[in-house]
Amino acid sequence: MPRGWPLCGWSWCLLCLLLPPPAWADDNQVAAEASGVIAEIRFEGNDTTKEVVLRQELTVAPGDPVSRERIEESRQAIMNLGLFKRVRARVEPLGEAPGEGDQIVVFDVSEKWYVLPLPKFDQDADGDYAYGFELTWENFLGYNQRLELLHETTERDDGNKEVKREFAYDIPRIPRTDLGLSLFLRRTDSTPLIEDAVLGDGVYDLQRDSFGWTASRWLTRSGPSRGWRGSVGNDIFKDNYEYQQGVEGLVIDRKIVETWLGAAYHAVYEHPWHREGYEYGWTFAVSSHEFGSDDGYQRLDLFHRGYSHPVFWGNDNLNTQVRLGYGRGYDDEVHAYSIGSSKTLRGYERQPDLRGDVLALVNLEYLKPILGYRSLRGALFADIGNVYDTDAVDLTELEVGGGLGLRWKIRALVRTDLRVDIAWGRDQEDYEIYVGTKQAF
Structure with missing residues (x-):
């Protein structure tokens, strides 16, 4: 039986049937050439988005000479925000003589649908079913910020019930600054069966609380949100157990405090139908008893993502991702990395032998339009x-998964691509089906 359907899979399929069919034309453009000096910059169509969000992406300003290249660079920077179905730019004369003297530059945007409430329901092949509600509010209050709320209940075949509640808020760039900020809160309540081959089994109530924040800074305060960005953050995870029945003393409460810093270079361009460019970076995380953590470990992660759109391929895309990671100080029960999912190694379930403290992973995707x-x-x-394991790295021992899928870019929604994949893993007995609303990477 296929596995891996996400909790909102059927809801998204129903939603997409109600949306307009795929469009054919690419209507982003910059108007014809003009000369003179920019006297004013105006915006049209931004009924929700605040003007300050748009202006801080510009590479032109009043008083600059009219330059088609720089106007196009600014238009693309606004498009890269991901908030608009299309962005047009045109130059209009301030006076009566067209194409000469002082000019007005107008950026005309078509906004997307920013608020998305979505019921969630699913049942998998193992007999587990889940239901709940998710609210995503993109471009919150018009400032290109994201608010996410989630309430999800999972009823497992073994009788364990898991309830998850989550709040997340992300500010990619605080207006008029080069700073960003994000935070999340999560609580999960469950009643797991703790098994011990020697002492026996016990049932405990588990309350798992998570909290984290990230502060970031762009190295360029004005102009497009691309280039180098530095980040620092702190995550706290707490597991609190309460004995219910069976054998007592099988588990103890646990607290993890992780501090990390990183840097990334971002040069990805958003187009109506595809992405183009690249990004790469690193993150170093540390957990220490001195910070109040029950564990002490260090972890280094490196990544590179590329999105190719060669002209001779027409509208095809080749997307690649490389991830490398190294962890030290983890105990035998907890590892730095786990693979086997829709975003790591498709075609494989998560399983104990796919956990370790050293990671090497390459993801490849070739995308081609269907019937134009x-x-x-x-x-x-x-x-x-x-x-x-850190003492048993052998890059000749690789797991391989692959398959076929469909991608539907829903232009009316922010950063939403309906994704359906069917994947096979080498030496795996069954195939996996994945449905999601974001790209794999």
Whole structure:
């Protein structure tokens, strides 16, 4: 039986039937050439988005000479925010003589649908079913900020019930500054069965609380939100157990305090139907008893993502991701990395032998429009990699998964691509089906 359907899979399929069909035309553009000096910059169509969000992405300003290249760079920077279905730019004369003297630059945007409430329901092949509600509010209050709320209940076949509540808020860039901020709160309540081959089994109530924040800074205060960005953050995870029945003393409360810092270079360009460019970076995380953590470990992560759109391929895309990671100080029960999911190694379930403290992973995706519809694409993908113990790294021992999929870019919604994948893993007995609303990477 196939596995891996996400909790909101059927809800998204129903939603997409109600949305408009894929469009054909690419209506982003910059108007014809003009000369003179920019006297004023105006915005049209931004009924929700605040003007300050748009202005801080510009590379032109009043008093600059009119330059088609720089106007196009500014238009693309606004498009890269991901908030608009299309962005147009045009130059209009301030006086009566067209194309000469002082000019007005107008950026005309078409806004997306920013508020998305979504019921969630699913049942998998193992007999587990889940239900709940998710609210995503993109471009919150018009400032390109994101608010997410989630309430989800999972009823497992073994009788365990899990209830998860989550709040997340993200500010990619605080207006008129080069700073960003994000935070999340999460609580999960469950009643797991703790098994011990020697002492026996026991049932406990588990309350798992998580909290984290991230502060970031762009190295360029004005102009497009791209280039180098530095980040620092802190995450706290607490597990509190309360004995219910069976054998007592099988588990103890646990607290993890993790502090991390990193840097990334971002040069990805958003187009109506595809992404183009690249990004890469690193993150170093540390957990220490001195910070109040029950564990002490260090972890280094490196990544590179590329999105290619060669002209000679028409509207095809080749997307790649490389991830490398190394962890030290983890105990035998907790590892730095786990693979086997829709975003790591497709075709594999998460399982104990796919956990380790060293990670090597490559993801490849080739996307091609179906019957000329650029918003609807077929996907051919392969995932290659493995996890290892720190003293047993062998890059010749690799797991390989691959398969076929569909991608539907829903232009009316922010950063939403309906994704359906069917994947096979080498030496795996069954295939996996994944449905999601975001790209794999």
